[in-house]
Amino acid sequence: MKRTGDRMTNTLERLQKVIAKSGITSRRKAEQLIVDGKVKVNGKLTTELGTKVSANDEVEVNGVPLTKEVPVYFMLYKPRGVISSVKDDKNRKVVTDFFQEVPERIFPIGRLDYDTSGILLLTNDGEFANLLMHPKHEVNKVYVAKLKGIPHKNELNTLRKGVKVEKDLLKAVGYKILSTDKKSQTSIVEITLHEGKNRHIRRMMDHIGYPVIKLKREKYGILTLNGLKPGDFRALTPHEVKKIRHSASEIVE
Template identity: 40%
Template structure:
């Protein structure tokens, strides 16, 4: 099969030219690809269009006993204090929903909500969110009465009590989020926020997949619990025996990807989730975890109205 397990090889794929770098090691793929535009949402999942310009009214964000805003931004990784002052004067920082442009404003990072360019700063150090590359034959639960391999082995190294966000079925591998942030977990799984998820699907396809398969997936198929439609779908690889198709959808019904292919007569032999919203699995080894970067987490929180 031309593609590897993650579907990144194959004819025309990036992996095909990995050996033509003149002896140089291939560039490491980023584990984060930001969306073209941060999709701000309110608490009910409805889109929010931020003000294009500050309204010029005095801010109520100032807390006399707080920390200077530019110091908080610098500590969160937004550069030097001078660079953070430029962010503030440029109207790119919001505190509790209000644009702050005054220098020297003091804030309480434990109690106030701060956004930069629409991305939320997570300043609560007690909160932890991880990406897990879940292996096959692992149940998406912290314990299993049948004694099968579960998620507890991947959280044992952390003192926080972590929970999985959504599920991957027993035979499906790939990206699963683990967090102790209950509000983030709730919003990521709530259908009103429509967070995109991308899957790489492998199946037997003697002679290649039918030309109309991708179109059918995009237009929608009928399942026993209602219609289902892929937001995007494309063929990644095929060799006359097997095919690899990537699909993106925002629904989270049980085994929905497998059932969509089954409705067209194809049983998936492998299924991997590679993306949730702006968070990408990248080259994270199977069975390992990593903590979300501040930029990933901020964009993810902004997409679900936090």
């Protein structure tokens, strides 16, 4: 496994951590791959979880060599009508289409629904992605939703405790009613989440009787959309990456 960057090449790291950093899977799944005999180091089958490797070691997973890239981190203002994936079997536009000039093999951290716009993070750092996607993290994600109908505060308060929709308990950390329009019977509500299950806000609001007309994620931790238009992206600063890492309350080894 070749490594670029300015770190010393003889630094040893746990094999499962190196695999996770490559972005192909989570650390726990990497551990299972090792135990299942799917990983080789310098051509030799390795099944010990305690194995440590350096940047000079050649690592293969399922016969495919890992190529370690310098980690990169981006924020995209995802437009509506774009898939949060690296490819789509229906040939619809995907978020990585905006990064044609970026040489690294980046992928989205989590997802935004096809009809939802706003902040989406992309990286080639699998460990960073898995850290942020873990359900126990408490990174504030702030959405602004246009709703059909005008909910009462007591109805929105139920979202703090959570509502059961199918098998999921869907919660909101907080909310703020930004505006209401009695004539059109619509409202604009700011909703804060920590975790984000599939179509989390849309399903949650449908459940209490106020369907989402339009939805945008405006904040992700310390990040905002300031200065960006739909389809624009920028690299995160080292300070921003550090702050986002530390905003997670639990890191699961």
